[in-house]
Amino acid sequence: MPYGRIYGGQVLAQSVVAASRTVGEDRPIHSMHGYFLRPGNAAQGLTFSVDRLRDGRSFSARRTQAFQDGVPIFSMIASFQTQDDGVEHAVPAPGVPGPDDLPDPLAEGTSSRRRLRDSPIELRHVPGSLYTDVPAERQPHQAVWLRTRREMPEDPLVHRAALAYLSDMTIQESILRAHGLTWYSPGLNVASLDHAMWWHRPARADEWLLYVQESPTARGGRGLANGRIYTRDGLLVASVAQEVMVRVPSEG
Structure with missing residues (x-):
């Protein structure tokens, strides 16, 4: 970091x-x-x-x-x-382009390439990423395809932990998008304050997962972000909530 x-x-x-x-x-x-x-x-x-x-x-x-x-x-x-049996339902995954139909952020600006090249995680944003360009539309939501770059062991605990690792990645961006900010906005200061996560179903972190994110509110230098993580075939595997400190310089 x-x-x-x-x-x-x-x-x-x-x-x-x-x-x-x-x-x-x-x-x-x-x-x-x-x-x-x-x-x-x-x-x-x-x-x-x-x-x-x-x-x-x-x-x-x-x-x-x-x-x-x-x-x-x-x-x-x-x-x-x-493990237990019981009632079961899940909110379906939204219809978004697949990871193979989206640009690789490694092909974007030099600074973002350098940062992402060494990352163990592969990302595909829907719409584009916030590493270089200001979002065309101010909207408090986005979706991100992500997975580990290398195959992981079969141990289910390793994949649950990796899912936790992934869950803190990009969820802050739904707040930034709502205000037309990028990770390189001058003076931007972002820090995760707390984090909650629920594992619903098993999933592999080395296969593409869709992370659907939205921010219902921001106030007082804090923003709330919610997320749902789906497998590529639409199975809901985890839910996430995080409050984030977001500080930007005052205009004027």
């Missing part, structure tokens, strides 16, 4: 793994709620602490904190559940 910060999705994903290692494989994570407390320093290591809050017949709860220099930079509570 710029300025030597740790990408928040990395800390989130590692916290998911740390908590999951204290629960049996028959109880996968189904939800988490966390707060980004301080920016992480990418030049330093992380220490994870897991508290066992509850182990019931069907559900378990864990609190995980990520530390640097003896202080927490991220704190979350996660819930785990044994």
Whole structure:
């Protein structure tokens, strides 16, 4: 990340793994709620602490904190559940162009190419990305196809953690689009404040996933963003909510 910060999705994903290692494989994570407390320093290591809050017949709860220099930079509570049957429905995926029909952002401006070339994640925006061009229309929503660039192990926990990693990526952009901003708008300061995620169904992070995002509101230097993640064949696999600090210089 710029300025030597740790990408928040990395800390989130590692916290998911740390908590999951204290629960049996028959109880996968189904939800988490966390707060980004301080920016992480990418030049330093992380220490994870897991508290066992509850182990019931069907559900378990864990609190995980990520530390640097003896202080927490991220704190979350996660819930785990044994596989169970029940009612089932899902909001269908919107009709958008497929990833093969969209431009590769690596073909855009030099600065965005340099940033994305080393990323482990491949992205395709609907409409175009916010790395260079100001959005043609101010609208508080977008969709992004994304996947890991390389094939991942078969371990379901690895894919659940990778999905958490992906969930912190681009969701802030629905707020930026609503105000005609790009990642390179002068003076823009964006930081994730908190993050909530619900895993509904299994999915592979190394296959194309559609991340549908919208922002219902922004006020007081904060914006709220919601997201839904679908498989390429339209299966809803996760839901996300995040509040974001968004600061722009005052005009005049």
